[in-house]
Amino acid sequence: MAKRYNPNKCKINRNYSISEIALLYQVHKSTVKAWLKRGLIKIDSQRPYLILGSDLRLFLKDLRGINKRPCELGEIFCMKCRSPRIPEQESITFEAESSTYGRIKARCEVCHSSMNRYFRLQELSVLQRHFAVILPLQQKRLG
Numbered sequence: 077m078a079k080r081y082n083p084n085k086c087k088i089n090r091n092y093s094i095s096e097i098a099l100l101y102q103v104h105k106s107t108v109k110a111w112l113k114r115g116l117i118k119i120d121s122q123r124p125y126l127i128l129g130s131d132l133r134l135f136l137k138d139l140r141g142i143n144k145r146p147c148e149l150g151e152i153f154c155m156k157c158r159s160p161r162i163p164e165q166e167s168i169t170f171e172a173e174s175s176t177y178g179r180i181k182a183r184c185e186v187c188h189s190s191m192n193r194y195f196r197l198q199e200l201s202v203l204q205r206h207f208a209v210i211l212p213l214q215q216k217r218l219g
């Protein structure tokens with residue numbers, strides 16, 4: 077499970093250093109630095125970096141939203157990215173697991189890890205259409 081960080085744990089009207097955020101949320105400082113790369117806003121570019129509590133709160137709310145985003149059509153949830161991802165077109169296979177269920181196997185377009193999604197065989201033709209939506213682009217590139 078993706079870790080959830082309570083956005084309300086930080087105070088909106090104070091500034092936090094990277095170490096203070098790390099302490100508050102019991103994470104490594106590198107995690108906070110990764111948040112900065114993912115869009116957490118710092119007050120300015122002077123070191124030590126300071127982050128406004130209200131910005132941190134907004135970012136953590138967003139982060140929860142991102143982690144909770146359901147898969148859109150043509151996406152599979154990537155366990156490594158912890159996010160719905162479009163699979164690499166050439167990696168997609170549909171396998172029947174039983175008389176009623178099948179499994180889509182594919183690789184994540186972003187991190188290239190294997191992804192899995194179970195589906196009812198009844199849905200096969202619909203799913204194949206969803207995952208084929210982006211096929212023409214791929215063929216164009218190869219052609």
Ligand SMILES: [Zn+2]
Binds near residue numbers: 158161184187
């Ligand atoms: Zn991935």
